[in-house]
Amino acid sequence: MSATTLPAPAMPTARLHLSYWLGAGALAVALILLLRLIGNEYGWYAGYFVLQYVVLAAAWNILGGYAGYVNFGAAGFMATGSYTTIVLYEALGLGVIPGILGAAVVAGLLGLGTGYLTLRLRGVYFSIATLSLSVVLQTIVVNWDYVGGSRGAYIIRPMEVPPFASYGEYIFVVMLVLAVIAVGIGRTVEFSRLGRGLQAIRDNERAAEAVGVPTLRLKLIATTLSGALMGVAGAPLPFYAGYLNPEGAFNLAYAVNAIAMPLIGGAGTWLGPVIGAVLLATLQQAATVTISSALNLWIVGWMLVIFVALFPRGILGWFRRR
Amino acid sequence: MDPTVSLLLNGIVSGLLLGGLYAAAASGLAVSFGMLDIVNIAHPALMVAGGFAVILIGTALGLDPLLVAVLQAPVFYLLGTGIYRAYNHFFERRGDEALQGLAFFFGVMFIIEVGLVMLFGPEQRFLDPDYAFVTWRLGEIDVPLRMLAPALLAMAAIGALWLFLTRSFTGLAIAAVAQDPEALRLMAVDPVRIKRMAFGISVALAAVAGGALVVVQPIDPSSHHVFIGRVFAICIMGGMASLSGAVMAAFLFGVVENVTATFYGPSWSPAVAFGWLLLVLAVRPQGLFGRAA
Numbered sequence: 001m002s003a004t005t006l007p008a009p010a011m012p013t014a015r016l017h018l019s020y021w022l023g024a025g026a027l028a029v030a031l032i033l034l035l036r037l038i039g040n041e042y043g044w045y046a047g048y049f050v051l052q053y054v055v056l057a058a059a060w061n062i063l064g065g066y067a068g069y070v071n072f073g074a075a076g077f078m079a080t081g082s083y084t085t086i087v088l089y090e091a092l093g094l095g096v097i098p099g100i101l102g103a104a105v106v107a108g109l110l111g112l113g114t115g116y117l118t119l120r121l122r123g124v125y126f127s128i129a130t131l132s133l134s135v136v137l138q139t140i141v142v143n144w145d146y147v148g149g150s151r152g153a154y155i156i157r158p159m160e161v162p163p164f165a166s167y168g169e170y171i172f173v174v175m176l177v178l179a180v181i182a183v184g185i186g187r188t189v190e191f192s193r194l195g196r197g198l199q200a201i202r203d204n205e206r207a208a209e210a211v212g213v214p215t216l217r218l219k220l221i222a223t224t225l226s227g228a229l230m231g232v233a234g235a236p237l238p239f240y241a242g243y244l245n246p247e248g249a250f251n252l253a254y255a256v257n258a259i260a261m262p263l264i265g266g267a268g269t270w271l272g273p274v275i276g277a278v279l280l281a282t283l284q285q286a287a288t289v290t291i292s293s294a295l296n297l298w299i300v301g302w303m304l305v306i307f308v309a310l311f312p313r314g315i316l317g318w319f320r321r322r
Numbered sequence: 323m324d325p326t327v328s329l330l331l332n333g334i335v336s337g338l339l340l341g342g343l344y345a346a347a348a349s350g351l352a353v354s355f356g357m358l359d360i361v362n363i364a365h366p367a368l369m370v371a372g373g374f375a376v377i378l379i380g381t382a383l384g385l386d387p388l389l390v391a392v393l394q395a396p397v398f399y400l401l402g403t404g405i406y407r408a409y410n411h412f413f414e415r416r417g418d419e420a421l422q423g424l425a426f427f428f429g430v431m432f433i434i435e436v437g438l439v440m441l442f443g444p445e446q447r448f449l450d451p452d453y454a455f456v457t458w459r460l461g462e463i464d465v466p467l468r469m470l471a472p473a474l475l476a477m478a479a480i481g482a483l484w485l486f487l488t489r490s491f492t493g494l495a496i497a498a499v500a501q502d503p504e505a506l507r508l509m510a511v512d513p514v515r516i517k518r519m520a521f522g523i524s525v526a527l528a529a530v531a532g533g534a535l536v537v538v539q540p541i542d543p544s545s546h547h548v549f550i551g552r553v554f555a556i557c558i559m560g561g562m563a564s565l566s567g568a569v570m571a572a573f574l575f576g577v578v579e580n581v582t583a584t585f586y587g588p589s590w591s592p593a594v595a596f597g598w599l600l601l602v603l604a605v606r607p608q609g610l611f612g613r614a615a
Contacts, residue, residue: 070424072363117604124361125558125603127424131363132551136596143589202421252547256432259425267421298436305429308422309412 020187024180032173036165044168048240050281051175052233056254057261057273058182059229063222064259065267066195068202069119070127071223074230074258076134079249080107081231083141085238086153090146095158096174096239103235104228111227112220119219131255138250152245155238171240178236182229187270189225198222199268230258253297257281260304266316275315328462333584334577335463341576342473345569346534347549348556349480350527355554356563357500358517358524360409361424364431365528366546366553371434372398372532373541374442377449380536387449388475391533395526402525405430406518431546438543448540472534479530483523484565496520500563548592555599 035043056074063069071077084106085099094102114133118126142150157167164170189195197218200208209215234254238244257280265276280300287296311318347369354362372394380390413423454468487493495516498506503513535541556575560567575598583591 064421068421070421070428072428117600121603123420124424127361128363128550128554129599129603132554132596132599135547135551136593139589139592252432252435252544256428259428263422263425294436294440298433298440301429301433301436305426305433308418308425308429309408312412312416312418312422 016191017188020184021180024184028176028180031176032169035172036169041166041168044166044172046285048168048172048175048236049285050278051172051179052237053257053261053277053281054179054274055175055182055233056230056258057265057277058179058186058270059226059233060258061262061267061270061273062186062189062229063198063219063226065262065269065272066189066198066202067219067222069123069219069223070259071130071226072127072255072259073114073130073134075250075252075254076130076137077107077110077227077230078234078237078254078258079134079137079141079246080110081234082237082244082249083147084231085235086147086155086244089155089238090153096171096236099239100174100178100232100235103231107231107234108224108228110231111223111225114227115220115223119223120216134250134255138246141246141249148245150246152243152248153238154243157239157242171236174236175240178232182232183270183274185225185229186273189222190270194218194221202268253300256297256300256304257284260300260307262314264303264307264311264314266314269314269316272314272316279315329584330581331463333581335465336469337577337580338573339465339469339473339576340538340580341573342469342476343531343534343538344552344556344576345480345572346472346476346527346531348553348560348568348572349476349483349565350524350531351553351557352560352563352565352568353483353496353520353527354524355557356560356568357496358520359500360406360414360521361427362521362524363424363427363550364434365524366549367431367434368398368401368525368528369532369535369549370541370543370546371438372529373536373545374438374447374532374543375529376533376536377447377541380449386451387533387536388451388471391475391530391536392479394533395529398529399522399526402522403518405525406521409521410514410517435543435546442543444542444544446540446542449536451537454537468537472537475530476534479527480565480569483527486523487565492516492519496523497563551592551596551599555596555602558599559602 031047035047056078060071060074063071081100081103084103085096088094088099088102114129115126118129141147147153160167161170164173189198197208197213197215200213201215201218205215234249237249241248261276261280262273263276264280265274266272280303284296284300287293287299307314313321347366351362351365354360354365372391375394376387376390379385379394380387383390409423409426412418413426453471456467458465458467458470487497495506495511496519499513499516499520506513506516535545552575556571557568559575560569560571578598579591579594582594
């Protein structure tokens with residue numbers, strides 16, 4: 001890609017980026033203070049639930065939203081992250097932060113490998129491969145006694161981590177930082193040459209290829225980045241729950257949410273996945289408390305189908321058109 | 323006979339019978355995914371839904387599951403035309419198949435699975451006809467009727483489909499719409515109507531495959547997960563739009579998977595499916611029996 005085909009981003013982006021990080025940081029601090037004021041342990045618990053979906057949706061959006069390649073295997077990538085944490089805990093007794101870093105590496109490599117094998121073909125092959133990848137990873141974990149097999153694995157989490165009042169608060173803050181970073185990465189991708197290249201691929205891959213966009217390389221960067229962030233979304237899960245089994249880690253609900261949230265919020269924009277995740281995850285958290293969990297998943301399925309049919313550009317796209 | 327050879331022979335025979343079931347599941351997909359280019363991720367979920375309908379009706383009326391499977395096919399045909407109507411109206415017409423259309427079928431798959439959980443609960447269900455416990459012995463080789471009867475039904479259904487596709491005008495039009503919908507329009511045939519019928523047929527085949535599945539094994543709402551990789555792998559291996567290719571790929575697949583299960587343990591058979599799929603995609607994306615594009 002030469003400078004003549006795609007002009008370098010104009011100067012003000014640097015200031016825009018700075019304002020994002022400052023704004024997101026201020027919002028994060030305000031959120032922590034607010035939840036401290038409420039002072040209920042459930043607040044941290046519910047907040048983590050929503051934020052993990054912000055990370056997952058932002059991760060899916062990098063490949064799905066910008067490049068138009070649909071990853072059905074979000075649950076598989078996320079569980080890869082969770083089980084990396086468990087392996088690091090069992091083998092070396094490492095905590096949540098090294099687990100996150102390890103998860104990013106392992107899930108990123110998984111994304112790179114899957115992408116390398118299937119992305120030279122049509123997009124649907126990638127989608128089908130990611131879906132079956134999820135099934136096969138689950139088979140492997142079920143047969144793998146070291147991480148507990150189908151019985152699941154326990155993690156004894158520390159009672160508290162010093163500056164924080166409780167472990168719930170600590171794990172919430174960890175996820176909050178991850179969410180700010182994940183959305184920030186998505187935003188940086190959107191305004192960078194990588195993002196423009198990916199959008200060119202989505203709109204017309206052959207034309208992009210013809211004008212010299214290195215399509216395969218950009219797609220591989222995107223799958224790696226997206227896979228790594230999905231792994232990151234799942235990495236703290238064993239510490240959050242204290243227990244994890246394959247059925248929970250590979251739950252199809254993660255895969256459907258990872259697709260539904262960006263599409264409902266507005267895929268291909270950095271803010272869309274955030275809107276979708278906050279909306280859908282809050283709805284599900286509220287519905288799980290009040291009605292059955294099967295019914296609330298059913299509602300998510302219907303919302304996905306209805307939104308893609310009636311508002312194909314999501315909530316953001318609908319507002320922008322008006 | 324040497325026990326290993328006998329084990330291998332039995333593995334091959336029951337693999338062929340298993341392949342019959344896979345052929346039933348994949349032939350519908352060869353019509354929708356292969357010919358119409360509609361990536362119906364929900365196909366295996368529709369098959370499992372068909373299986374649950376068979377159990378429900380078969381238990382209530384005391385009928386044979388395979389008979390119920392055939393009888394319910396027209397209802398699923400109508401369901402399929404309905405799904406295609408929505409798909410065409412909201413996605414295909416707008417050119418949104420790639421992202422939104424895929425997400426639509428994923429949502430449909432999810433709705434079916436969770437809907438089945440809400441209706442029947444997450445536990446396994448079964449309906450065993452009397453012949454499911456009979457096994458014919460041909461020398462050293464066991465032929466369980468539990469596997470043979472569904473495989474024969476599958477072959478009959480695929481045979482009927484093949485006759486329809488090659489002998490009737492509508493069938494030929496379905497083959498034509500896969501190649502050039504515009505040419506069909508010039509012949510005063512509505513390509514959307516043809517595609518709607520074809521998609522209905524593919525869903526009807528999913529329902530028949532569901533009946534076959536019930537005879538072979540107990541099912542639960544998440545049974546379709548392991549079939550997604552299998553049927554798409556078979557369809558791609560078979561060269562997409564080719565019915566005979568899909569059937570041959572299904573038999574091959576059944577044998578490889580079953581022999582692996584015999585010698586290395588059944589818990590590894592889903593890994594075989596995925597390994598094959600990746601291998602085919604990486605080495606021969608046009609399929610084992612397909613022609614190079």
